[in-house]
Amino acid sequence: MNDFLAARLQMAFSLGFHIIYACIGMVMPFFMAVAHYKWITTGNEVYRNITKAWSKGVAIFFATGAVSGTMLSFELGLLWPEFMKHAGPIFGMPFSLEGTAFFIEAIFLGFFLYGWGRFNTWFHWFTGVVVGISGLASGILVVSANAWMNSPAGFDFVDGQYLNIDPIQAMFNDAWFTQALHMTLAAIAATGFAVAGVHALMILRRKNVSFHLHAFRIAATFGAVAALLQPLSGDLSAKDVAVRQPAKLAAMEAHFHTQKHAPLIVGGIPDAKNKDVKFAIELPGMLSFLAHGDLDAEVTGLDQIPEADQPPVSVVHYAFQLMVGAGMFMMLLALMLFVAFRKKAWFEHRWFMRLFALATPLGFLAVEAGWTVTEVGRQPWILHGIMRTRDAVTPMPGIVWSFYLFTAVYISLSIIIIFLLKRQIQSVPALYDQPTLTPKS
Amino acid sequence: MSYVVITFLWLSILLYFLLGGADFGAGIVELFTSSRNVDRTRRTLYHAIGPIWEANHMWLIIAIVILFVGFPVIYSELSIYLHIPLVVMLMGIIARGTAFVFRHYDAVRDDMQEIYNRVFVWSSFITPLFLGITAGSTVSGHIQPDAKDFMTAYVLGWFNWFSISVGFFTVALCGFLAAVYLIGEADEESARKGFIRKARNANIIAVVCGILVFVAAEVDHVPLVTWVFGDSVGVTAVIAATLSLVALWRLIPKKRRLALRILVAFQVTMILLAISYAHFPNIIIMAGGKTLSLYDYQAPAKTMSALGWALLIGSAFILPALFYLYYSFQIKRMRHFEEA
Numbered sequence: 001m002n003d004f005l006a007a008r009l010q011m012a013f014s015l016g017f018h019i020i021y022a023c024i025g026m027v028m029p030f031f032m033a034v035a036h037y038k039w040i041t042t043g044n045e046v047y048r049n050i051t052k053a054w055s056k057g058v059a060i061f062f063a064t065g066a067v068s069g070t071m072l073s074f075e076l077g078l079l080w081p082e083f084m085k086h087a088g089p090i091f092g093m094p095f096s097l098e099g100t101a102f103f104i105e106a107i108f109l110g111f112f113l114y115g116w117g118r119f120n121t122w123f124h125w126f127t128g129v130v131v132g133i134s135g136l137a138s139g140i141l142v143v144s145a146n147a148w149m150n151s152p153a154g155f156d157f158v159d160g161q162y163l164n165i166d167p168i169q170a171m172f173n174d175a176w177f178t179q180a181l182h183m184t185l186a187a188i189a190a191t192g193f194a195v196a197g198v199h200a201l202m203i204l205r206r207k208n209v210s211f212h213l214h215a216f217r218i219a220a221t222f223g224a225v226a227a228l229l230q231p232l233s234g235d236l237s238a239k240d241v242a243v244r245q246p247a248k249l250a251a252m253e254a255h256f257h258t259q260k261h262a263p264l265i266v267g268g269i270p271d272a273k274n275k276d277v278k279f280a281i282e283l284p285g286m287l288s289f290l291a292h293g294d295l296d297a298e299v300t301g302l303d304q305i306p307e308a309d310q311p312p313v314s315v316v317h318y319a320f321q322l323m324v325g326a327g328m329f330m331m332l333l334a335l336m337l338f339v340a341f342r343k344k345a346w347f348e349h350r351w352f353m354r355l356f357a358l359a360t361p362l363g364f365l366a367v368e369a370g371w372t373v374t375e376v377g378r379q380p381w382i383l384h385g386i387m388r389t390r391d392a393v394t395p396m397p398g399i400v401w402s403f404y405l406f407t408a409v410y411i412s413l414s415i416i417i418i419f420l421l422k423r424q425i426q427s428v429p430a431l432y433d434q435p436t437l438t439p440k441s
Numbered sequence: 442m443s444y445v446v447i448t449f450l451w452l453s454i455l456l457y458f459l460l461g462g463a464d465f466g467a468g469i470v471e472l473f474t475s476s477r478n479v480d481r482t483r484r485t486l487y488h489a490i491g492p493i494w495e496a497n498h499m500w501l502i503i504a505i506v507i508l509f510v511g512f513p514v515i516y517s518e519l520s521i522y523l524h525i526p527l528v529v530m531l532m533g534i535i536a537r538g539t540a541f542v543f544r545h546y547d548a549v550r551d552d553m554q555e556i557y558n559r560v561f562v563w564s565s566f567i568t569p570l571f572l573g574i575t576a577g578s579t580v581s582g583h584i585q586p587d588a589k590d591f592m593t594a595y596v597l598g599w600f601n602w603f604s605i606s607v608g609f610f611t612v613a614l615c616g617f618l619a620a621v622y623l624i625g626e627a628d629e630e631s632a633r634k635g636f637i638r639k640a641r642n643a644n645i646i647a648v649v650c651g652i653l654v655f656v657a658a659e660v661d662h663v664p665l666v667t668w669v670f671g672d673s674v675g676v677t678a679v680i681a682a683t684l685s686l687v688a689l690w691r692l693i694p695k696k697r698r699l700a701l702r703i704l705v706a707f708q709v710t711m712i713l714l715a716i717s718y719a720h721f722p723n724i725i726i727m728a729g730g731k732t733l734s735l736y737d738y739q740a741p742a743k744t745m746s747a748l749g750w751a752l753l754i755g756s757a758f759i760l761p762a763l764f765y766l767y768y769s770f771q772i773k774r775m776r777h778f779e780e781a
Contacts, residue, residue: 056546066495067538071531073505077520078527084509085517089740092510096748099499099506100755106495107762114770165740167747396524396595409532413539420547427548 006403021065026135027191083392091148093167094141105134144176151175190363192223197360200353224334242291246300248377251316258301262287319372326366442749457500466619468565514738533568573611577604585728602657610650617643621705625698668719682711
């Protein structure tokens with residue numbers, strides 16, 4: 001492995017690790033707020049227990065997200081100093097606002113976690129909501145900075161110089177809205193399905209069924225609503241990418257040849273050498289429709305992109321398929337959930353809970369795959385059309401070792417966190433078991 | 442606006458030192474606490490920093506964001522030539538942050554606690570050590586961008602007597618800060634005495650490390666003496682720091698908790714002022730006398746103005762909330778002790 005690849009992989013792992021904690025940290029507070037609200041208004045103790053149990057998870061995830069986010073703010077410079085030297089002043093605006101949002105989140109998390117019994121009930125509830133809102137704001141701001149890398153704006157690039165810098169214009173670049181919307185929904189869906197899945201598993205094991213069922217309903221509802229809205233946002237993103245980054249869209253779809261009435265390719269194995277896709281299902285005209293809203297529109301293929309500017313096709317294509325596939329499955333489950341709200345008996349069927357338990361990792365799989373599409377699909381550029389990733393990397397040799405070190409840290413932290421969550425869940429009976437509630441099955 | 446940004450940069454570094462530094466110090470105090478008293482210390486420490494510790498570490502993020510948005514060349518030069526100490530520091534930050542919450546939120550109390558504790562205390566030591574080494578290196582004059590070999594370019598810039606002595610001085614100061622803060626947190630007389638003893642030891646070590654920094658500066662040809670004693674601001678700051686130290690030790694028996702904290706914070710502020718004022722606005726001094734000044738290497742005016750406004754507006758949200766957080770969990774608690 002060379003240092004350049006090591007730097008890219010280290011960045012990918014760091015982002016891939018951080019994103020999970022960031023998503024949970026920004027979405028779970030809303031689940032908590034709902035449970036907390038129900039506890040305050042109904043006085044049903046199950047809701048208080050759920051709020052407390054979830055808040056422990058949030059504390060663990062928030063702390064991990066905060067430190068991995070701190071690391072990222074350094075890694076940007078440690079790995080890509082040449083990029084940051086030029087990009088910092090242009091796309092820094094969302095980061096400086098994010099600093100505020102993140103700070104508020106940390107402050108209010110302090111209020112929320114340690115505030116039981118110390119404050120007015122509604123003030124305490126409100127601090128939890130602020131954690132969620134500021135977390136969401138941080139997420140949107142950071143995505144807006146990433147969107148700028150896909151859709152550079154707010155400066156003139158003249159003879160290698162970055163002139164007439166306008167940080168506000170850079171923040172509101174063409175891609176910020178579609179990316180922020182897609183990511184926000186993805187975070188809600190992923191967290192919703194992950195949390196619901198864990199509770200479904202516990203229901204299947206017939207442990208504290210009432211506790212887990214109440215928790216399941218809150219998390220699954222959030223996840224389901226987001227999963228149903230996501231295709232609409234995905235459509236906006238696809239149309240946007242088709243115009244701004246045709247190379248990325250072509251790689252997503254393994255679309256080698258520019259053509260009218262272009263087919264949508266589902267699955268398949270792209271062969272970059274012979275420029276075709278084997279074993280794929282083709283839906284005629286659908287790619288033209290998805291990209292431009294017209295079955296006969298021309299869709300730019302990779303043949304129109306200079307070889308040196310093409311992203312790697314296979315990785316992007318597979319990641320895209322994985323994301324869409326996972327999203328479809330979650331949509332199906334979302335529809336089933338709404339049926340179940342009508343036919344209450346479904347909640348007691350084992351197959352229903354099995355499906356949700358099976359879907360636990362799907363949302364995050366889709367998030368990781370989606371980021372792979374965004375980031376690998378932008379290659380070879382770090383700043384689309386302006387600066388190549390290769391030119392941005394640090395001159396320091398030996399990044400391979402840094403990559404090994406960071407990887408080891410992320411792997412061990414992940415193992416410890418899974419271990420901790422397992423212990424948290426196992427301790428639910430001891431902490432919250434209520435003799436009056438008999439499990440129904 | 443660039444003055445606003447520079448002021449915020451300095452303040453966020455100062456606050457990180459005073460608040461985040463005290464957090465590190467709490468871990469350092471734990472490291473040097475005998476196993477007999479360690480459980481009690483740990484409990485006190487958790488009550489003291491639990492609710493506020495996430496917020497304390499946000500100042501580092503604010504400082505680094507100001508640096509990369511407002512002073513991108515300085516940020517990227519630091520990132521290239523001080524890559525190794527920064528990575529070690531990051532490892533410390535992630536290990537410490539996770540170990541602290543893991544040990545509190547692990548649902549089962551077993552041998553894992555011992556692992557979290559070990560990781561927590563050692564990373565509390567290593568992180569400020571490498572923060573100090575990084576800070577020392579920026580002005581050590583040992584960074585050599587033109588060097589061809591790995592050692593000179595990426596190691597000797599920070600692996601020198603001066604930088605390392607600044608690292609240990611930082612650790613000692615963090616320990617001192619924490620020990621003085623914790624005096625006010627102790628819930629019984631014997632614990633209070635313990636923290637007073639810790640504060641005294643940390644004080645002595647900090648003075649010794651401070652002297653070592655001056656010695657190392659001479660060895661490594663860093664004009665530290667001229668910086669600190671060469672102008673009236675530096676001399677005044679040193680005198681103020683010394684006087685506040687005397688006042689601090691006279692106040693300790695009187696149990697004036699808040700006054701103690703203010704004095705120790707004032708003292709650290711003076712130390713930071715003395716060392717940063719002299720070579721201001723040069724924030725990096727490299728080999729051969731090349732300097733990177735905050736005036737010459739700042740982002741275009743439009744960025745500085747946007748950043749300045751973002752910081753001003755941001756602090757209008759942050760500071761009241763932060764104050765209320767400290768008030769709710771710290772000041773109220775102290776009053777409670779004083780009444781008891």
